[in-house]
Amino acid sequence: MTGQVRTVDGRVAGRRGQATRQKLLDCLSEMLSSSPYRDVKVIDVARKAGTSPATFYQYFPDVEGAVLEIAEQMATEGAQLTALVEGRNWVGKAGWAAAEELVEGFLDFWRANDAILRVVDLGAAEGDKRFYKIRMKILNSVTNSLTESMKELQAKGKVDKDLSPAAMAGSLVAMLAAVASHQKGFQTWGVKQAELKPNLALLVHLGITGKKPTK
Amino acid sequence: MTGQVRTVDGRVAGRRGQATRQKLLDCLSEMLSSSPYRDVKVIDVARKAGTSPATFYQYFPDVEGAVLEIAEQMATEGAQLTALVEGRNWVGKAGWAAAEELVEGFLDFWRANDAILRVVDLGAAEGDKRFYKIRMKILNSVTNSLTESMKELQAKGKVDKDLSPAAMAGSLVAMLAAVASHQKGFQTWGVKQAELKPNLALLVHLGITGKKPTK
DNA sequence: TCGGTAAGCTGACGGCATGACAGGACAAGT
DNA sequence: ACTTGTCCTGTCATGCCGTCAGCTTACCGA
Incomplete structure (x- = not known):
């Protein structure tokens, strides 16, 4: 139905990748509850998820893109x-x-x-x-x-x-x-x-x- | 009643200063109508008002501070x-x-x-x-x-x-x-x-x- | 007219977030 | 052990943030 989960550069995400991706979404979700939307930075989300900003950008074009995912x-x-x-x-x-x-x-x-x-x-x-x-x-x-x-x-x-x-x-x-x-x-x-x-x-x-x- | 308008570093704003300040507020107001809140940058507001970012920070602590002013x-x-x-x-x-x-x-x-x-x-x-x-x-x-x-x-x-x-x-x-x-x-x-x-x-x-x- | 003073503005700078890339780490199958 | 494809990160150029020293402008009293 929704097709496979893909990275920004077109690769299909495997099990580990999906886990990382989900962790990033969870952390972002948490950050949205605790700080103003305007102040949510990629680097903070990545740090919280125990990974690097570059990883974030592998799965989402930007913060808004990730938010859309959660909203969906x-x-x-x-x-x-x-x-x-x-x-x-x-x-x-x-x-x-x-x-x-x-x-x-x-x-x-x-x-x-x-x-x-x-x-x-x-x-x-x-x-x-x-x-x-x-x-x-x-x-x-x-x-x-x-x-x-x-x-x-x-x-x-x-x-x-x-x-x-x-x-x-x-x-x-x-x-x-x-x-x-x-x-x-x-x-x-x-x-x-x-x-x-x-x-x-x-x-x-x-x-x-x-x-x-x-x- | 409302006291004098002051800059961030405590000076009282004169006629020219107040005009600049108001212009910044007007430009910010306009930007809020045309682009997402998250993407409104100090530098854009300043450019639009024909002044420099440093000037913006003389009158407002940050974007949020200026928004509060408009809202007030x-x-x-x-x-x-x-x-x-x-x-x-x-x-x-x-x-x-x-x-x-x-x-x-x-x-x-x-x-x-x-x-x-x-x-x-x-x-x-x-x-x-x-x-x-x-x-x-x-x-x-x-x-x-x-x-x-x-x-x-x-x-x-x-x-x-x-x-x-x-x-x-x-x-x-x-x-x-x-x-x-x-x-x-x-x-x-x-x-x-x-x-x-x-x-x-x-x-x-x-x-x-x-x-x-x-x- | 002429300083003196305060207001007003800006160039420049360190710091940090962004977004891109290439290369290394890792898991799985052979 | 080797290969393959996935996954992560170090690094870098770029651009915005927020601050400061210092320059220009306006006002005012002598």
Whole structure:
């Protein structure tokens, strides 16, 4: 499917090579969590991985290239987020549960990958299509499912027809992503995690169904 | 109030110095719009401003320091966003108008300052308190006003009392900020600007009042 | 008009990251 | 032990960073 792993100069990487490569990715990932993206240097990553800068450049064109790789891996895992929405029933108590679990799952995923997601967000906002695509890959899985759910509700006449499901789903998902990436901020400020989740769930429910949830 | 403008080594800047300083800030601002934050180099900014790198370091400790300056200026202008919420009536038609104008004003402000806001967002997400403070300065003006509005509605019994106004306002503002910073993305994808705004306004209205708007 | 003083700017330099290359180290098969 | 292809590193040219001494410019009081 994805073809073999190759070095920058075209050689196929063997077992040892792949291990080194992965170690570099892991170290980079760690560095992204601990220091500003702008200050992450190839030489530091290489040192941390117990190798030399030259080795880094054998597997990646530059830091950005390696980041894209990590992001790609994460995006693949992120596809599982679809499961949070797909086949859900948005009516009655089940609807409230669906909203709650969506919020929960989303925040968890974001917390687990916050460092790399920050960089992806920045890249996407700066207009880099490669990052944008990755961000889409993650968000689309949720957005599309939500859009479908809303369309169904519209078809049954339970939601105003003049709403754009895509825009609504997109806005909700953007909200979740934004809140998720500033979770620490909310905490530092006055808002507790416990208060945040029900509010988000409420907004999601209101947005999708147009009605207050029955808890 | 703000004291005099000073160089890094403590001298007070005169008229000429301030002009140079401002020119550097303008050029930096421009560069942030046209190239990735990570790739903005002091030497490029200096060249663009028709001066030397050494001059840059006379006024700013580093690129980040200069960015903070720009962000500070923007945050001051951003305080006017409060006007979009303060003293608003959220009942009936006026409520819908309030929601619409809030969304409109927010997206406009973001579009006008997207480059610097991206960087502020990143800095805040990375945990830098200085950037976080600036982000707060902008968002708080809106968040606090919204929180007050909700509390009033709660006092009148028009909104559930078990909701946290702060969390709700924070979530809504975070949503607006997120959607605003990915406006281009939404367009590139299938969602049109014209569809986006009413949906956001609807969500804001639903979140604040708990009810569907009367248009 | 004429210094004197402080502001303003720059050339130059050591230091470090980048990115390329060639050659040596290593593992696996014969 | 030898060969082959993979893997790593020493080294080097290049370019940016951040700092300093020192030069130029503007302002001001005598």
